[in-house]
Amino acid sequence: MAAQTAPSQQTDRQLRLLVGLVACVALGVLVAALVGVAYTEFSSGLAVRVGALALIIAIAGVTYVRVRIRSTNHDISWTDSAMLVAVVMLPLPWAVLATAVAVTIAKSIHKLRGIKFVFGVAKESITCGLAGLILTAAGGVADRPLDSLGPLALAYAGLVLADDLIAIPVLALATGTSVKDRFLSNLDLTWASAFVRFAVAVLALAVLAEEPGLLVAIPLIVLSLQLTYRGKLRARAERLAWQQLAEATDAMNVVQMETVLHTAVRNGARLFSAETVEIDVSLDGAQQLVRGTHQGITYHGAPDEAAVDARTTAVVPLIGEPDGERVGELRLCFHVPVALSEREQFTLRAFAGALCTAIRNATSYAQLEQLAGQHQHDATHDLLTGLPNRRRLQLEAEDALDRRQRGRGVTALLVLDLNHFKDVNDALGHTAGDQVLITVARRLEEAAGSEALVTRLGGDEFAVLYRGLPAPALAQHRAENLLAVLHEPVDVDGMPLVVSAGAGVAVAPSRGGFVELLRRADIAMYQAKRTGRVVAVYAREDDTADRGRLVVGGMLPRAVAEKEFTLQFQPIVDLAGGEVIGAEALARWQHPDKGMVDPRSFLEPIERSGLLTAFTDAVLDQALAGAARWRELGCRWPVAVNISPRSLLDRRLPALVTRRLDDHGLPGDALVLELTESHTVSQLDIVDKVLAELMELGCAIALDDFGTGYSSLSVLPRVPATELKIDRSFVMQMENTPSSAAVVRSTVELGRHLDLLVVAEGVERDSQRRLLWDLGCTAGQGHLFAKPMPLAEILDLVGAGDGTVRLAEPLHDPKAVVRLPAKRSPGRAARQSGPTGAAGGGRVSDSTA
Structure with a gap:
């Protein structure tokens, strides 16, 4: 006792x-x-x-x-x-x-x-x-x-x-x-x-x-x-005892073990008029002893080895139902021997049963709470290194950004990626790679200090969140000091490995929150890797990401389905005489809410999407419809349509072109397909059959933006091209940059030797037109002659002419004898089925006028 x-x-x-x-x-x-x-x-x-x-x-x-x-x-x-x-x-x-x-x-x-x-x-x-x-x-x-x-x-x-x-x-x-x-x-x-x-x-x-x-x-x-x-008094005592028992058992219907035991001790002492009540819990992981009176708890701790006096102590074993698990003991302690009445013995057994159930429930709840806490910890921590993970980083960063808005210092994020970590996994195995990651995590955490949050984003990528910095410049300084801890080799099974990393630092933006902060730190980190630096700070000029393209990409399916794409046509003229010899169809997107959308923002997303074939079909349909209209008015210009290199990988492209030519009653030579140089075009084993079938239809092939793409010279001899188009960047700079003038001259000479028509893009000044003519180029397009215009305006030009549409005055008097430069050629005239202009069947530049 x-x-x-x-x-x-x-x-x-x-x-x-x-x-x-x-x-x-x-x-x-x-x-x-x-x-x-x-x-x-x-x-x-x-x-x-x-x-x-x-x-x-x-x-x-x-x-x-x-x-x-x-x-x-x-x-x-x-x-x-x-x-x-x-x-x-x-x-x-x-x-x-x-x-x-x-x-x-x-x-x-x-x-x-x-x-x-x-x-x-x-x-x-x-x-x-x-x-x-x-x-x-x-x-x-x-x-x-x-x-x-x-x-x-x-x-x-x-x-x-x-x-x-x-x-x-x-x-x-x-x-x-x-x-x-x-x-x-x-x-x-x-x-x-x-x-x-x-x-x-x-x-x-x-x-x-x-x-x-x-x-x-x-x-x-x-x-x-x-x-x-x-x-009567005994009956009342019986009712009161049962009422007190019900209240005592109800008070134990809680899930906290300490509350259950303390409540049971106090109520047990009051219910059975005992000087002291002891509860000895013997469950695994929950062993404890609680002792007290009706006034309060006098001891709560590990079970002691004090002997129990059976004469003055009523001991009731706590046995769980139905498995018979021994939960512990309930002891009622008195100063002198006390004989409990039959009613008190029954009440004691009922109280002990309720206490046993409450203890087991509290134990189960504690185990579930511990398991939930472990799950919550695992949800916000990396299992390998024990560091907080990306989710925890986001929560902490959002909180830091909120405090920053209240003027509590600068928030910055460091993202680092280990260099050549894949080589470690490939050469030594993933176990060695895990050892490296654990060592790096430990070093970073120790060096960063308690004020910074070191996290593992995944793989070999880590992040460090700095909060409350007094100045933005301090972030780069701390990042450089932090990465210095990686200089010491990492010991992996006795083998020293040198670990290095590239890191990017970004200061919290004024808008965008954690997502934008992480994106900027990522951009800075990749910039560091590209430039070979250890740490790079985010700079807006290095940020080439275009969110607008993602937005546009989401609108494309509806735009194709609703036929929101239209075409404008830009005439191609003979530089010497100024007559129109063809027209290029340019796609335009008229969004119902946003108005005209910049073509540079939707052409690339279309190429990456599954809408390329539908888009190509719509452009071909409108372009050939326009060509059919001006042919009805007597002009036999071909229409040029830009084709994505990815379309050449589609075996259905020739059939698509054939169907659209037939729909509008046009021959193959009414269409010029302009291809931009790319790696896809160079894979001739894949596209050879597609190009051959297009040539069999009579379609002409033009290489667009020549000189700016992938392996221009290696592509040219193998593609059955009939035209070369000089990129506007060379035309714009050729008057002031000798190298650009040399590229134009070389392209013209190349076209002459291969019997190809050379067209210069971006001609905006008369001086450029004359210089191109002097260099040997015979055709061009640009704002000097005409801006891209709707089909109706093209048809008005055709209707106002007398069979020939002239957009610029000739460079020379038609009756004058023009001395051509050395090795000058008027260009290819393989598709001459009539004179240039209304009757001409091909796109030809005749400079002998």
Whole structure:
């Protein structure tokens, strides 16, 4: 049994002092009674009355109702009723002595000893004397007791109140409860039973006034009433016990183990009136011992090895249902041996069962909480290195960005990627690679300090979040110092490996949040790798990402389906005479909400999407429809259409071109397909068949933007091209840059030797036109002649002409003899089926005019 605590020892001392005070007062009352007896006349009738009433009081004291509080039993009886009868029928001194003798006999029969015996006799002696004094002061009792109900009620009320005023402080001190709580406890039952006992006393007095000889029958009446009262009090105690049990078990319906155990200890001590309650939990991972009283917990920690005294401790094993798992023990500890009643034993088993269930539930909840915490940790941490992961980085960065908006320093992000890490995995295996990652993670975390957040984004990529920096420039300084920790070789199974990294730093943007911050740091990191630097800081000029293309890419499917793409046509002219010899179809996108969309923003997304074939078909359809219209007006210009190199990988392209030519009743030579140089075009094994079929249709092939693409010279001899188009960048710079003029001259010479028509793009000034002519170029297009225009305007030009559409004045008088430069050729005229202009079937530049 647990040792008696210091508070219990203090309580015992206080009880002794209080009982001693009561005993001293009682001694004074008894001395006064003895003095009074000496001055009272004694007779045989008085002796009979004294003996009979003493017997009644003794019987009432023996037939009590016992209530146990902790280790102490408290007896409730009809003694007060008998004492009121004695006070009325006997002189006060004899009534006090009779009460003292009777109570002494009753307590002796119950084998009470020591402080309990003294307190019981003293309390009853005092209350009897007080009742007699109140009755005497109220004028006594008339011959008919019913005529003196007022004095009797005052005397009885004084007796009951005196009994409570003496007993309740002692009980409150013994139980550790407040005097107020003890007084209010069962107040209704206390005064109801007091009223019944008062009524019985008055009735007994009335009967004895009429027939004094019936005094000998009063003990039987008192006995029967006492038994009835005891039954009612026991029933009420049963109901109260079950109510307290229900409240105690309900209080344990929580999921925190500490709350369950502490609540069970306090309620158990209160429910079973135990000095101390112990709960010893023996479940794996939850072993603990809780000890306490109804007032609070005195110990909560590891189980001790103190021996349990079976005589003063009620031990109940806690066995789980239905598996029979031993959960622990519940112990009720008393100062002295206590025998629990049958009702208390049943209540104890029910309480233990509820406690066992509550402990197992709390244990399960703790395990689930631990598992949930582990899952939450795993959700925000990298399993290999233990570092926070990308999700945790985002949460912390968003919080830091929010604080930054409130003026709490600069937020910056460092993203680093290990160089040649794949070589480590390939050469030494993934286990060695994991060791490298773990070592790098540990070094970065130690070097970064507690203020920075080091995370692993995945693979060999790490990130470090800096928060609250005083200045943006400090981010690069810290990043350089941080990467210095990687200079020391990493030991992998005895092999030193040198690890290096490229890193990018970005300061939090004013808009875009974490996503934009991470994107900028990524761009800076790749810039560092490209330039060979260790750390690069994000610079806007290095940011080539185009979000607009992503937006445009999302709008393309609807644009193709709704036929929002239209064509404009830019004439191609003979540089010498200024006559139109063809027209290039240029795709335009008229968005219903955004208006005209820049072609540079949608052409590349179309090539990467699955809409390329549908887009090509729509452009061919409109372009050939326009060619058919101006042919109806007498102009046989071919129309040039740009074809994506990816389209050459589509075996259906020749069939598509054939279908559209047939739809508009045009021959193959009405169409020029312009191809941009690319790696795809150079893979002739793949595109040879497609190009051959297009040539069989009579379509001309033009190489667009010649000189700017992939391996121009290697492509040219193998592609069945009929035209070369000089890129506008060379035309724009040829007047001021000798190298550009040399490229133009070389391209013209190349075209002359291969018998190809050379067309210059981007001709905007007359000086450029004349220089191109001097260099040997015979055809061009650009704003000098005409901007791209809708089909209607092209048709207006054709309709206003006389068979020839001239957009610029000739460079020379038609009747003058023009001296051509050395090795000058008018260009290829392989498709001449008529004169240039309205009757010409091919795109030819005749410079002999």
